[in-house]
Each structure stands twice: as structure tokens, then as C-alpha cells.
Amino acid sequence: MKIATFLLIGGIAGTAMLMTGCGSDPVRIDPTGNQGLTTVDDINFKDWQIAAEKAVNSLLTSGELSRQDGRKTVVMVSVVKNSTTQHINTNILTDKIRQAILRSGKAVTTTAVGGNGPEDKASKQVRKLEDDEMFNQATVQKQGTAIAPDMSLAGEIIQQKTTLGRKTESYFFFHLTLTDLKTGLAVWEDNVEIAKQDKKPAIGW
Amino acid sequence: MMKWKIAGMMVAAVMLTGCFQDTVNTVENSEKNMQAQSVNVQNVSTDSFLKNRLKIVRVDKVTLPDGLLKVQVSAVNVRTGFFSEMWSWFTNDNPYSITYRFTWLDQNGMEVNTAASTWIPLTVVPGDTIRLSAVSPNSRCKDFVLSLRENN
Numbered sequence: 001m002k003i004a005t006f007l008l009i010g011g012i013a014g015t016a017m018l019m020t021g022c023g024s025d026p027v028r029i030d031p032t033g034n035q036g037l038t039t040v041d042d043i044n045f046k047d048w049q050i051a052a053e054k055a056v057n058s059l060l061t062s063g064e065l066s067r068q069d070g071r072k073t074v075v076m077v078s079v080v081k082n083s084t085t086q087h088i089n090t091n092i093l094t095d096k097i098r099q100a101i102l103r104s105g106k107a108v109t110t111t112a113v114g115g116n117g118p119e120d121k122a123s124k125q126v127r128k129l130e131d132d133e134m135f136n137q138a139t140v141q142k143q144g145t146a147i148a149p150d151m152s153l154a155g156e157i158i159q160q161k162t163t164l165g166r167k168t169e170s171y172f173f174f175h176l177t178l179t180d181l182k183t184g185l186a187v188w189e190d191n192v193e194i195a196k197q198d199k200k201p202a203i204g205w
Numbered sequence: 206m207m208k209w210k211i212a213g214m215m216v217a218a219v220m221l222t223g224c225f226q227d228t229v230n231t232v233e234n235s236e237k238n239m240q241a242q243s244v245n246v247q248n249v250s251t252d253s254f255l256k257n258r259l260k261i262v263r264v265d266k267v268t269l270p271d272g273l274l275k276v277q278v279s280a281v282n283v284r285t286g287f288f289s290e291m292w293s294w295f296t297n298d299n300p301y302s303i304t305y306r307f308t309w310l311d312q313n314g315m316e317v318n319t320a321a322s323t324w325i326p327l328t329v330v331p332g333d334t335i336r337l338s339a340v341s342p343n344s345r346c347k348d349f350v351l352s353l354r355e356n357n
Contacts, residue, residue: 032323034304034356049323053339056319060340066271100319103342106271 040170040198041161042086051174051192052096058190059097064178065106065151073107075178076149078115084159084172093174097153110149151187152179166200228285228332241265244276255355258284258301259329272344276307278337278351282329301329304356307339309346317342326356 029035036046059065065073077098080090098109112123129140155176162169171193178188244264262279269275282301304324309317319342329335337351 032306034324034326046326050325053323053325057338057340060273060342061269061275063269063271100342103317103319104273105343105345 038196040168040196043084043088043157043172043194045092047172047194048092048096050194052093052100054192055093055097055174055176055190056100059176059178059188060100060104062188064187065101065104072105073151074147074149075101075107075109075151075153076113076115077109077119078152078154078179080115080154080176081156083156085161086159088157090155090157093157094153097176107151110147112146113149115152115154150181152181153177154179166202167197168200169195169197171195229330229334230332231334242267255303255353258282259303259353262334269340274341274344274346274349276339276341276349276351279334280329280337280353281334282331285332301331302356303327303329304354305337306352307337308350308352309339309341310348310350311343311345312347314348317346324352324354 031045032049034046036044038044038046065075067073075098077094080094082088082090101107101109111119118124123141123146126141127143129135130137130143153176155174158173158175160171160173162171172195174192174194176190177186179185180187241263242265244266246261246264248261259280260283262281264279265277267275284301304326306322306324308322309319311317327335327337339349341349
């Protein structure tokens, strides 16, 4: 009996030591690869990349960034509303699209005005230097010189969750629009849909 | 005894076919009206498994009005038929999961990074044709490389 008790305690202790020791050192993974974690309730980094890739391809194919008068379209990033249950930073998506717009050579983006305020407050700040005698006024940016945007990029990210027995599912709907600010009309719209599903084990969590 | 063995094998075969995922059947117009601009390609295949499962059917390109190049690669999962489907089911290859990436090169041969410079996962059902497309990041990009691999 004592031997059996001793063996039982030893077995439990040994198992506990093995389980706590079975970890691994952190490793760097390729951010462009597919080794990232996939979770049902969150928008993982691969989801952002897929959404950006499809949105950029669709926007560039539409040709709506090109102008006939020879100058480049000025695009501002407005609000991309988060309608998911997670706290997410939608800049992950809009920054990729904005960079693609700049790289295309068809349009430029403004940081002086945005849906959540200016991305860079410097455009407004430097114009206050007109009242500051310390600065050479010939080098200070003048009022009335900043370029206003022609178009606005906005959107919404919506999440719908479903649970059925041990299965849980999340459906993410990335909706983006490009609006002509002169007319208020949407000149481009597209959606990217990502669905993920998970099944909990019968025993455990 | 032999009759029972044969009957048992037939029942097992019928049950196994019920485990296979349905393949894709297609209907399309036989007289095409499209005027696609195909691209001559060179394939470098280092993965025989991928090569035997995914067949590149055609590569088309179009220059968009604003000078950007759009490329579309059509590929079909050729693992159809009873033994192919059975083997795919046995090796857990059905549906087949791949990942792809477009790389764009400018007129000097330099790579141009884009939001699309990332591996995109995709599932291909046997018999289905997938169309992988991408738009060049700017009008200076003249060449592309499509990389394909299995998504394990």
C-alpha cells in the first residue's frame, strides 16, 4: 500500500514536471508566410494581409485613382469603423492600402486631414510659426497652400459569430469605399470576406 | 467464402467513396467570345507533389487603361477519379491546400514590394479551376513571378 501510494505520488509529480518542462523557446517567423497563429475570434495578421491584398488589387484594377487632367488624385483616409467584438487598430489595413496607392504613382495621400484627425499634425503646427519671430518667415509654410483631398477612403469591419455545439465560427466582412468628395458619390466599393471555424475537443478546453 | 470476401470489399469500396469530398463539375460555353492575351511562361517545378496535383492551364495578361499590368494564372486541381480521390482522402489532401505569392519586377529587374508580397493561402477542390490574379503595383512593373507551394 505504501509502495503504491509512493508510486502514485511519484507518477503525478513526474508528469507535472514533464508538462511544465515541455515548452519551447520563442522563434521569429516569416511575417509574409503562413506559420502565424489562426484563432477564430481575432483578426490575425494573415487575415489583414489577405484583406489588403484583395482590396488593393480591386482598387488598382478599377482605375478610379487616375485623373484626366494630368494631376494626381489626393486621397485621405477617413474612418474605418470597427464593428467587431475585438479591439483592433484598423490602421493595419488602411496603411497597406495607402502605401499601395502611393506606389501606384496614380495618386497621393494626405496626412494633413483624416477621419480620426490628421495623421501628421505638423502641417497645421508649422503654420502657427507665422506668429513666431524666431523663425525666418520666408521659410515658414503659408496659409492657403495645403492641398485638400479629392477622395476619401473609408469602410467598416464587421464580425458575425456563430456557435453550434462544439463548433464556433467567425465571419469577418471587410467593406471599403472610395468616395469622390466633390460629388459625395462612391466611385469604388469592394468587400473581402474571411470565415474561420474551430471545434473544441470533446474533453478539455 | 470467396463470394463473401468480394462482397465485403465492394461494400468497403462503396463506403469509402462516401467519405470522399465531391469534386467540381463545370459547364461553360464551348465557343468562347473572350479575346485573352496569353503569356508564354517557363515553369520551374521542384515539388513533384504540387506538380501532380495542380496543373497550370493558362496565363493571361491585360494592360489596364492607366498602364498597370494585370495578370491572371488559371490552374486546375487534376486529382479526380476514384483512385486519385481515394489517395487524396487517405493522405488528407482533399481539399488541397496551397499558398501563392506574386512578385513583381520593374523594368530594371528589381523587385517591387507591395501589399501583395505575401503568401496567400487557398483551398482547391478536385476538378475546380482557380484563377490567381494580381495587379502590378505601378506601371513600371513589366514582369512577374508566381510562386506556388503546398500549405502544410
